[in-house]
Amino acid sequence: MDFNLRTPGPTPVPEDILQASAAQMINHRGPEFKSLIESVTSKIKEVFQTSNDLYILTSSGTGALESAVVNTISPNDSVLSISVGVFGDRFSQIAHMYGADVTDLKIEAGKAVDPEQIRKELNSNPKISTVIVTHNETSTGITNDLQSIAQVVKGEFDKLLLVDSVSGMGSIPCPVDSWDLDVVASGSQKGWMAPPGLAFISVSKDAWEAQSKATTPRFYFDWEKAEQYLQRGQNPWTPAISVMYAMDKSLTMILKEGLGAVYERHQTIATKTREAVKSIGLELFADEKYASNTVTAVKAPDGINCGELISNLRTKYNIVLAGGQAYLEGTMFRIGHLGFVPEKEIDEVIDALKKELGR
Structure with a gap:
């Protein structure tokens, strides 16, 4: 699969x-x-x-x-x-x-x-x-x-x-x-x-x-x-x-792509992800001034169990996100966007989040 x-x-x-x-x-x-x-x-x-x-x-x-x-x-x-x-x-x-x-x-x-x-x-x-x-x-x-x-x-x-x-x-x-x-x-x-x-x-x-x-x-x-x-x-x-x-x-x-183009591609997909997350009413975990272009950490919405959300995204939509680690468990979920990232896959994540969260 x-x-x-x-x-x-x-x-x-x-x-x-x-x-x-x-x-x-x-x-x-x-x-x-x-x-x-x-x-x-x-x-x-x-x-x-x-x-x-x-x-x-x-x-x-x-x-x-x-x-x-x-x-x-x-x-x-x-x-x-x-x-x-x-x-x-x-x-x-x-x-x-x-x-x-x-x-x-x-x-x-x-x-x-x-x-x-x-x-x-x-x-x-x-x-x-x-x-x-x-x-x-x-x-x-x-x-x-x-x-x-x-x-x-x-x-x-x-x-x-x-x-x-x-x-x-x-x-x-x-x-x-x-x-x-x-x-x-x-x-x-x-x-x-x-x-x-x-x-x-x-x-x-x-x-x-x-x-x-x-x-x-x-x-x-x-x-x-x-x-x-x-x-x-x-x-x-x-x-x-x-x-x-x-x-x-x-x-x-x-x-062949060139380092400058690689960095620009990561910045573009990161900006797209952060803006899409905010557009559906979710809050970024990281100070946006220093937000990473490789992963977007999203605060757990009130009343939402992050573990259940991540599990539902996997079983219902074949989307695999990461949760919070160690002392951060339950406080967030994370969307990775480093390396090979087609934009449509970020769109799929946002669409699935909207459905699961009723946004």
């Missing part, structure tokens, strides 16, 4: 990319894979807009976040965590788990962080060596002003900046080098239009310097191993070859 899959990940995979992913397996230590990984790595770096080192990890996006922590942070290092939602909390939890001394700057759900708040924290605690932040928070439908954040963290205080752009990169602007971002993580199942299974991480010179001093044990996510094997055209561990095929195809499509 075909569903109108409107979650913020995994996202629908276009037919051409699905076909590419169905290619026969190859030797991941052979010349064919060497050509594949070199092609995919080079094209991902174009989307990241970086000359920094970049590694493809066989993991979810969370694996890339863990790799960022274990390679750059030692136990008892002072870390500032900026969270605007569930995924920001997760990044903080990883740092806590590995023994970092974490200062948590938690922002009200639906709001973005004000760079002045970061400046205040860094001024009051000069021991902080690293700042971790989510670029695009799909749990609340917020995009942080990452460029302004980087200007404070890097430009004013010269701290290491680790960025979760798992759901942002490839859908909204995130030029790694021009914004001076040390580590940026992303995942294949988001705006890249590929199946889950691969994560990507870029590593700056400052991040490598931190890596050389970090004492946290690491094995699977060791960047030195990743670099050594990439020099031979390989991954350290068995890669998700089918997803590599998919990424090679999706990247060709993205770069």
Whole structure:
């Protein structure tokens, strides 16, 4: 059965990319894979807009976040965590788990962080060596002003900046080098239009310097191993070859369209979605000034059970939306619109909501 899959990940995979992913397996230590990984790595770096080192990890996006922590942070290092939602909390939890001394700057759900708040924290605690932040928070439908954040963290205080752009990169602007971002993580199942299974991480010179001093044990996510094997055209561990095929195809499509056009397309569909939601009397959860172009979070209408609404949309209309996560459960539902999004599928969502809610 075909569903109108409107979650913020995994996202629908276009037919051409699905076909590419169905290619026969190859030797991941052979010349064919060497050509594949070199092609995919080079094209991902174009989307990241970086000359920094970049590694493809066989993991979810969370694996890339863990790799960022274990390679750059030692136990008892002072870390500032900026969270605007569930995924920001997760990044903080990883740092806590590995023994970092974490200062948590938690922002009200639906709001973005004000760079002045970061400046205040860094001024009051000069021991902080690293700042971790989510670029695009799909749990609340917020995009942080990452460029302004980087200007404070890097430009004013010269701290290491680790960025979760798992759901942002490839859908909204995130030029790694021009914004001076040390580590940026992303995942294949988001705006890249590929199946889950691969994560990507870029590593700056400052991040490598931190890596050389970090004492946290690491094995699977060791960047030195990743670099050594990439020099031979390989991954350290068995890669998700089918997803590599998919990424090679999706990247060709993205770069042919052009990054500017991709970002404009996401902005157009996001604006359409937000305006349509408001037109039927529903209220946005996120501060519209910082509303994400990848997902629209909608406040639960009075007297409506979001779980039942989402279930009804699935069973009656074949539409799959996401609910609120963790402490946000029951407060909202979310409409994903990143990657491959025909406008008619947004129209179908709005029409179904009107029927279910009697609007």
